[in-house]
Amino acid sequence: MQTNNLGYPRIGSNRELKKSSEKYWAGKISVTELIRTGVGIRKSNWELQKKAGIDLIPSNDFSFYDHVLDMSLMLGAIPKRYHKVILDKSNSEIDLYFAMARGYQKNNLDIKAMEMTKWFDTNYHYIVPEFTKDQKFSLFSTKIVDEFLEAKNLGIQTKPVLIGPVSFILLGKEKETGFHKLDLLKNLLPVYIDILTRLKEAQVEWVQFDEPFLGLDLDSTAKEAFIYAYEEINKKFPTLKKLVATYFEGLRDNTTLALSLPVQAIHLDLVRCPQQIDEILQKIPSGKKLSLGIVDGRNIWKNNYQQSLKTIHKTIEKIGEENVMIAPSCSLIHSPCDLDLETNEEILTSEIKQWMAFAKQKIEELASLKKLIEKGNSEPNTTLLKENIKAHRNREISDLIHDQRIKSKITDINLKIKRENTFPIRKEKQNYILQLPILPTTTIGSFPQTKEVRSWRSQYKKKQISAEQYEQLLRAETEKAIRIQEKIGLDVLVHGEFERNDMVEYFGEQLKGFVFSKNGWVQSYGSRCVKPPIIYGDVSRPEPMTVQWSSYAQSLTDKKVKGMLTGPVTILQWSFVRNDQPRSETCNQIAVAIKEEVEDLEKAGIQIIQIDEPAIREGLPLRKSDWQEYLHWAVKSFKISSSSVKDETQIHTHMCYSEFNDIIENIAEMDADVITIECSRSNMELLDVFSKFNYPNDIGPGVYDIHSPRIPSKEEMERLLDKASKVIPVERLWVNPDCGLKTRNWEETEKALKEMVLAASEMRKQLIM
């Protein structure tokens, strides 16, 4: 039996990659230094896995920004607009790469970044490959071969990882009409053959092809594409060991297809879909290897050895030990690096820590399971097993987890899940109270999280400044934000969220049932990381969480200040969630906590409250047949949090990164008085579905992209508003950016918002004429 890893976190255990990349972008270090950081991270990752005893160690799992973008570069899928970047001789391959990821504004060039979207149902974002009708592919980057040789020079034989040809195409977007992206497969395969030829020459033994789409609903064209692609590859490389990795879902109706592919091994996600193993074992052709994804790559809980051993033994019995690999369920890029770095008892107590495993510990778990299989119950293996059983038993009976009062709150039949009156009645009452102009202007909540703001928090956490000093600094920053918003002329103000390290972590820190890591960073996109809170027990709200900030901001101005909360589904989705009860139950508990906060904000006189739910779409199961069950509890949780206010209180929600076509009815069912959405990058196309469905409530389509430092002009926003007003009646339109402004600086923010307010007033004038 072999241990197999699908991918290791590439940010470095102290976020070395983030720090280095940001310095490189700021011109503070050279390309050589940046590359050196990459070399260091790869070396340490490979050595760690080798030392732990992993048999199949991945290479090419490192990326300077995103592994899908790496593939586009490798395959020469470089959109024409970036070709000018290569023509500038002072630029290297990595500058072209970053231009595609982040846009390029230099030397009289102004090129927008490629689109970014969510990686399946995770909080990781990838750069979307772009395809044209006459798309050509050719080997552009040899990174995969170079990194294999780099490891080999260190004496480590690795298994290069790449995205399989079908998933690569399915991840991309057709930038023109008149063709189907899978038509491109025939042109793409010769480049895969070229890469595999070079890898074979370099004496690669195993190659991992990631094909996560095998876990999704596939039409017949996609199914045929899988067969065609792997038959073509196998014709050329019959003896090269090919492992097709599936993850994030079970194979279900694609089982026969996946097992029929002419490859030596298939990887299964047995955490998401443990039950698939029985069908697979019945259908697997003899001699094919199975990689059992039994260690959870998406969560931080310790593996249950007894359960894993049962699955491994069952598989060995059926297909023989020589055909079995054990692995994490998916790449470990979704796990934080190393639990051993969590040494602060005040942040993470040893009682809870003993229930957990980060990436390094998951690697060690695989090695331990292998020992337990190979050497049976002899010492020291019995100790390994006993310790694991003890940790699980300790968690099961811990007093920290269960709270009967919380359990009864969520089953309370008096819990309101519907507003008192319908939207038209509420709107009339809100108009009367709020007295807002037509096309009201607002922002999504956060204002620049400057270096200073972050360093105050860091000093406060390190006890270098007192709680009073920290609060005073944040109050001053909040007042500054209020004055700036007043000067710009926005209609509905926000307090700016300066007190928040992150829109989820901040709430987690104040809720019971959550713990935190100090260094448990996970890549979100490029150099941006998040530190997901860990939900270990029943969730409740001991005290108000945001009321003092919203009330303070409201006390500074006559304009309305919007209260700002993160919704239950987003808190759930962007946390590591307990695995001892259904997610829906945890979500309901968070919903009750948010409801209590909403009620306290209302009592404190806050008349507009926004409950952000940017992750509601991301949480949608990958298989359509599972959608309704999820949507039922997700929407209900939002409604629990938002329905107990009076008609006059205006509830907003905000969603970014969302493709609403499939779920528009459920969005309508959430019944927020106002929804703000990301829209500018799609040129308002996202609004079509709201219009087609006759979405009944108010909408604020984002009129500019906050991910870019570019300042939008008044005219371009007017054009977008004009376009929006053709599909949504102006009485129901709001004017706002796409998302929060925390990643921008003040200069960009002020300039862009001034233009936005001017665009709105221009539109109002035209309406009067």
Ligand SMILES: CN1c2c(nc(N)[nH]c2=O)NC[C@@H]1CNc1ccc(C(=O)N[C@@H](CCC(=O)N[C@@H](CCC(=O)N[C@@H](CCC(=O)O)C(=O)O)C(=O)O)C(=O)O)cc1
């Ligand atoms: C809206 N988005 C979010 C997602 N998920 C979340 N959990 N939160 C989100 O907001 N998913 C979808 C999108 C993804 N977008 C982003 C955007 C920006 C970031 C980001 O900027 N991340 C920061 C880390 C933010 C944070 O937690 N900051 C902390 C700690 C800051 C820190 O590094 N401190 C230093 C010391 C600093 C000093 O002394 O000057 C340290 O601890 O070493 C804070 O502000 O306190 C990032 O840096 O990557 C993420 C996702």
Ligand SMILES: N[C@@H](CCS)C(=O)O
């Ligand atoms: N209120 C949050 C939402 C981000 S999705 C912000 O403005 O950053």
Ligand SMILES: [Zn+2]
């Ligand atoms: Zn957003």
